[in-house]
Each structure stands twice: as C-alpha cells, then as structure tokens.
Amino acid sequence: MVALLRNMLLQRAVDTRGFQLNRQGKIGIAMGSEGHEAVQAGAGMAFVRGKDVLYPYYRNTGILLACGFELAGVFRSQFARATDTTGGRSIINHVTDKAKGIASISSIIASQCTHAVGAAYAIMYHGERDRAVLCTFGEGATSEGEWHEAVNFAAIHRVPVVFLCENNQWAISTHISKQMGNPNVAEHAAGYGFEGIRIDGFDPVAVYLAVKRARKKAVSGGGPTLVEALCYRFLSHTTDDDERTYRTREEVAQQRANDPVPRFERRLIDAGVLTTEQIESMRKEVTQLVNTTTDIVEDEPLPAPETLYTNVYAGPSEPWI
16 A cells, blocks of 8 residues: 555656646656546556556556656656657657566557557467456547447457556546546446446555456456546646636536545555655655656757667668668
C-alpha cells in the first residue's frame, strides 16, 4: 500500500512538472493524468514484470512508471532528447521499452487495442504460459471501430488480454452521454461474450485486485475481461486545451472531493500504515527526485540534425537518393 501511494505521488509530481515545463516554454505540450493516479498505480502493481506486455495509451505516464519504466525516460520523451528510447522522434509520452514489456504508444485512438490483441494471440499461439497483455484506453476509445474489432477478436479466440478502460467521462470535450446510449462500458462486454466489471477507479487497491483477478483468468485460458475503472480528469485534456469551454467549475469541484491521492493518504493514516509526517516526507522526496531528474535530462543532448531521416526509410537514410 505504501508502494501504491508513492507511485501515485510520483505521477502527480511528474504531471505538475510537465505543466510547469510547458508554461516555461521548455516542452511543446504536456498531458496530465491527474485523477487517474489510483487506476494506473493499481493496474501497474498487478502487471507482472518480465512476463506481461503493456499496450498503453497517451494518458498513461503513471502506469508506465508503475510497470517499471525509467523516470528519466519520461522526461527524455518530454524534452525530445537524443537519449529518448525513440531518439527524440515521438510526441510527448510516446515511449517504449521492449525489455520491460512496454509497447510503443500509438497516437491513433484505439489502435493499441488491435495491437494488444495481436500480441495476446501470439502468446497463446506459441503456448507461452503465465503471460498476459494489459491494454489500457479511455472510454472515448470504445466509440472507435478498432476497439470493437479488438474485443470481438479477443472474445472469439479467448486470448490472454485484460482490457482496462479508464473512464474519466470526457473524451477531450465530448461527454460520455454524447458517445454511447449505455454509459456503463463494462456492460458492453456481454455483447461480445465475455466478462465486464465496473470498479471504483479512485481506489488503487480495488483496481489492483480487479486487474490481478482478470490477469489470473486470462493466463488460465479464461479469455479476456473488460475492467471499467471510474475516475475523472481534473485538468484540461492537454496544455493546448481549455476545459472551461465545455464543463463547469462546479462539476470539477464536485469531483475533486474524490481526488484519489488525499483520499488514499487518509486511508493509510486511518489504518495506521503511515503517519502524516511520513507522507509529507515521502512527498518531498518524490518532488526532489522529479526536479533533480528534470535538471539532469534537460542537460542531455538533442538529436543530431544528420539523424533526421534515420529509422524512417529502409536502406540509405536520405530519401532522395
């Protein structure tokens, strides 16, 4: 439980730093996951490192860290440094780490779902045991055709995949009420012939237990599970968005009462797991770590101009040759 809280605090510190860097003109865009911390910390703890494969989406900095991605790598992506795993080629948060089972993020909404199902089918085809794929997405992705293709294929072939929907109610500026007639995403799974469950996405322990159970089912041949974690996005979609144009201050304030970070802190204090002083010390340590890491990465080199066309074309790097 202490590890869950630390990861949640780390996620929030990274988000805060990202927004600061954007406002300072040091990075082009920042994308926060404030309100998603419990979902991502819990799911990341259920992810079995060295075995499972993660197919995340763009609002998944927290789960990347929870699944073992290097903190410095997050900022290398934000600063587009040459040391980034993609060589500074991809937009913010589009990282990858094959050794840790973290697949490349695909910008096209829901496209990672078909990729995830393909990977899960390969695991099953090769007879690999105790391995599963964790596929994450927002509720907006369920309106895309690729999501339906992915869950249908997964259901038919009973591949070892866990679908995790981080339902924050807003697909950029589109509310869930304008996306689907049945706003209970978990119930959609029944139409494809597999189990769907809805959980409190503000509770990291509930998320951990649900994803762990779904993983156990997947690796034992029970097929996919759709886990819908109800959460909320407290900030704008990105630093390029102004969420005040499509939702009220009253709505956001009402949801803030469920903020997963202070809520989980109170839970640990009430249970005698940590004291207020220990939590404050942890918060300071995490903030210092994030700030120090940011400073180190900012001094790392940018990609050399002559590498512009590498990893783009087969053969010579100059496309006009």
